[in-house]
Amino acid sequence: MSDPILQQVERLQVLGRTPEAIATAESMATEWARQGQPLRAIALCRLLLQLEPAHVRTPRLLADLYAKPDAPGGTASAPGTGALPRVPLFSQLGRESFMSLVGVVEPRTFQPGQNLITEGEPGRSSFVLVEGRVDVVRQMEGGERRTLSSLGEGEFFGEIALVSESPRLASVVATQRVLALELHRTRVERISLKHPAVGETVRVFYRERLLANVLRSHPIFSALAPAQRQELAHIFELRTVEAGRVIIEQGQRGDGLYLLLQGQCTPLFRRPDGRETAFPPLREGDVFGEISLLLGQPASATVRAETPCHVLRLGREAFEQYLSSQPGVRAALMRLGTERLLHISKLLASGRAVHEGDQRV
Template sequence: MLADYEQLAELWARQGLLVRAIALCKVILRLDPAHEPARRLLAELDARRVDPHAPPGPAVPRPRALDAAAGTGLAGGEGESRASLLSRVGTRELLSMMETLVPRVFQPGESIVEEGQPGSSMFAIVEGSVEVVRTLKSGRRRTVAFIGEGEFFGEMSLLAGTPRFATVRAFERTAVLELTREQLEKLLQRHPSVEDVLQGFHRERLLEDVLRGNPLFRTLTPEQREALARDFQICTRPAGTLLLEQGKEVDALYLLLRGRCQVTHRHPDGHQVPLRTLGEGDMFGEIALMLGLAATATVCAETPCVLLRLDWGSCERHLLSDPGVCEALSRMGNERLLSSAGLYWESPAPVGTPRD
């Protein structure tokens, strides 16, 4: 397989497709860091890119720090699952994908994707690095990550059809390869297995981020989080979808990843009281889980939403058996009940409606 990649990289180099050839060399080194032919070709291509008239032959090696970053896939070394996307794709599929990707170059500070905008493509970083910027609930914008060579981003919007989750802009001069939805559809017609690879990679990265970053799951061991991740379901719901209905049975615990939901309470006389707006990272369904109740309020998607869903059986296996998680869920449910009760009594009743 690596010999095929090496021959194609050399062919692209001879054709002047330097960015693609460099990208493929980095794929080879990701799979086999000691692959000397790829290292020599990459050094030569780096020299030709700096000086187009440079003669063929070895060039000054790249700093070891950059080689290490290319080997781990992310500045800071964020684990093997993030570095393994390309290694999961078969030879023919990967070569088709590399031929499909379109090279683009961005200057420092230039936006590659914008938060909230429709997303119809994903990107692989060939050279350079990018910063990921998100808008917090307070309205402030904060850099939440830096991503380096070999990393992919933008796959959620491409695969789930949701708006961009964050702004990604070049931190330095950055070369990327772009895969659009139209190109992906053509690729999947020839190689349907690529979709499973992309979906699996996207799911693992998403769950890794959520389970590591959510305070509720921090008491779990890595092994427990890995087992929990296998049972989470990722689902998308359009605006207007009823996710929980007051008085109806609740069958799962939900974590809102993208979008907003409105929570309302229906009085006995039928009028609705708005309780709160749920945003990204909020959880719901925990009251029913801990107290065995039907839904105490209605939760409706205000915008298109992406959610993690964990059915009751999985909750019992993974969450209720852990004292730390169980205590956190109980505290969360009690605080929400008290908050809802306060909002209920503070809300003005319609004229002529008695208070009990």
């Protein structure tokens, strides 16, 4: 939303010329919607709803143009709008659900250097960028602050907050003036009571984007072509594991390949005399369970969730079927498994404690 339009509407409101402010905002939102700029139109639509809570023309127009046509309550796009872009999340909803979601997003502006999200704080909302750019920054274990990526218009981030109030994994900092739409989890939960499709669509949206992000950035899977990663994403299963639960039991046949998305797990090696040795904890992005699957052996260690965890699981049958056609991924997992077996052998031979920096189980 450009500053002149926003300032013009706000100035008219301050002057008490509310009908004129509403007409100006509606006219511009309609133009942006028909020009294929739905996020700008949604941001201005929210301003309209603040000026006139009973206003329905613009939300209906947006829904007619961008809601999912074949969903219950959905409608076909208006004539001549076949080339309009789909809006992630929003366009997966039918007409009424679309309008309800538009009604609860909150336009937010940030200046360069301001944090939209702060690492470590509880996550309660997600964002989509309407204008500007941001950097995703993480505090590394050595104290270094590292920029992981830069995001621009149309990018979503912070989606995990829509399903879980987990600590933020990174900070998001404005590098330009930013206009963003913020979506609060409590508001999504509230409208989901009336429109259950909203809650289910948000969960599917979160899962798909989380999978895509992990597979794109993980060193074992990043070499795959986008179509291959998309195929793999469909066969991974997202699971939530409560603290204290054993995910893999040493000596038992492994049931799948696991990728830790969030939380912390501890690998434990049980010696023949019954003593247990803890390996360095598994953290976000770590893979485990590959040894049993690749070598057809019982699991070489127990893996226990120390905190509530989100994991991706690829079952044994799907693992074998998929990796038979992906020699590069199989080779990478075989190298990882071999290094871990070597590490366990050294541990048995030396009896020394395991230190940070050792290969993880």
